[in-house]
Amino acid sequence: MNFPKRVNYQDSEKQLVIVGSKNPVKLSSTENAFSEAFSKSFLVNGVNASSGVSDQPKGSKETFEGAKNRALNSKNTFPEADYWVGIEGGIEEDEHGMLAFAWIYILDKSGKSSQAKTGTFYLPKKVTELIHSGMELGEADDQVFQKENSKQQGGSVGILTHGVLDRKNYYSQAIILALIPFLNQNLY
Template structure:
């Protein structure tokens, strides 16, 4: 019987990250991935660590209400915050499994202050990065991290690693 994994997004980067992580964790298992749009119940551009984490958890929990027969519910949320008065972007990923929420946070990517200023004015990171780097739909490609690392990392890679970390307590439930 296939494991059913609900994904709180239709963004191909987020779907690819979830597929990559689960395929590596369950290589012998048939997997069914079910992307769905669900509300995060936070701002379109979360501006704090707490809001970003809440968005990921809310997405995972809201998935369970619309797709009740899944084995895993994955909520992904990107956000920004100040660390020592410097702006950074990062993501939280929450996994709901057997009524328990597990989560992890990605590494933090420094942002130019001009980008953060525009985020404070209500714009979303993807839109600001598209404008700054004269590209289209960065958030469904390599993301801000792809651009700012000159392609040496990507949004999908960061999300994949963060999801693998969130899954550690599930993979090793006997010691967590």
């Protein structure tokens, strides 16, 4: 893959961020979060990076591992970048039902890493039943809500909040939280 390392932009160089996915929502949320957090533009590209976990991660530990693996595998695929980002959505169950969330893992060229988790929300019973039968969350959403490829659009959070919070904003907030150590180098 030939990605440009840096691009000149208004007399400054854009830093390159590689996301361990080609999902347009993950790319867009990463670009949005980095630009907002650092108050400058970044060049964001995605690569197909293995998560090394199941297609539908279950539990916080497996989901975190998937995000970390995506970031590390992105670095192995394209080591010339400035940052690598892994985003992995997962599910887990507690006494109230099945909930959804995502982990974010960020690594920079100095070797510093950080992570953050999104907020959580409970899934409807019909979606939960389909996941128990072996479907991934995105497929279950598509079937229950008669959507097509919803995970590359608003996702569960967008569907269930009627667009008030879409997947891009949901991920962007957690990416910004994961960037805290990079924004406060003297503290971390």
